[in-house]
Amino acid sequence: MIDLVIFDADGVLFDSVEANIAYYNAIFSAIGEPALSPIEEREGIYYATIQMFERRAGGDPAKLARMKEVARGLDSARFFAMLRPPFDLRPFMLELRQRYRLALATNRSTTVFALVEHLGLAEIFEAVASVFDRVRPKPAPDMLELCLRRAKVEPDRAVYVGDSPIDREAALAAGIRFIGVGDRVEHDQRIGGLGELPARLEALFASAGQRKATSSSR
Known part of the structure; x- marks a missing residue:
């Protein structure tokens, strides 16, 4: 789950x-x-x-x-002003938040909170971690682990959505699932863009539930 x-x-x-x-x-x-x-x-x-x-x-x-x-x-x-979201992020994230808790882990530092405000996502994330927290930047797992601690969630109940090899490495080191976005990162769980995320999460959710049911029946 x-x-x-x-x-x-x-x-x-x-x-x-x-x-x-x-x-x-x-x-x-x-x-x-x-x-x-x-x-x-x-x-x-x-x-x-x-x-x-x-x-x-x-x-x-x-x-x-x-x-x-x-x-x-x-x-x-x-x-x-030069940032280019794929679509209006706020309604998308609000819809996603009805099913999952959301967090942010980025290699940005002093700009991260102003950025979240700019995107209209100030109250969306339950946990935010960045280099500003004086942790090692990715690919070290520190900020992902900090998100987990702040949200009080175990690694096997979280997934990191990133677009680069260092995101993938950080997720692996933190022991959490990973979903890659775009063509800069290779992974068996990779989507073309953010709009495909809800369906991929549902697939992961179903897969995890099936594995749990199979394990329980043994």
């Missing part, structure tokens, strides 16, 4: 490619750094900001400090 559905943010609830590129390029431009490379553009979708900064700084603490300083002064609203 599935009690808790934990969502990643970027790449699951919305397409953030344009927003992420604009965000990092604004910071790098301000300190005289070149724009994101094509590889960095892909990594920026799922790596935590501090991971992106550290990789670009290359061990230079002064450069890392400048990146953090510029980031603190940026207005998140201009980048939130």
Whole structure:
């Protein structure tokens, strides 16, 4: 049985490619750094900001400090305006919440609560965990485990919905089921987009119930 559905943010609830590129390029431009490379553009979708900064700084603490300083002064609203949800998220999530408890686990940090407000999902999630909680970013399982503790749910009664290999790795390390979204991640439980999630959850729910019934009859 599935009690808790934990969502990643970027790449699951919305397409953030344009927003992420604009965000990092604004910071790098301000300190005289070149724009994101094509590889960095892909990594920026799922790596935590501090991971992106550290990789670009290359061990230079002064450069890392400048990146953090510029980031603190940026207005998140201009980048939130570039996010592209697949549809109106609020009614979808309210409908889903009638069947499951919902949580959010993202490698975002200081922007996470403003982001949830921007999306109109402030009261939707029972638990929210992010790098802002001073836990290791994914692929470490820390923030998923934090969601489980905050929601008081056992790992075998939860599922994580993510779009990247690091999401899949985090779910595996936390001992919870995983559903992949889109073509950036390979998994036997993979859907093309968020709209397919309710049907996939129902299938998982039925499968888990069938296994339990089979086990009980032995």
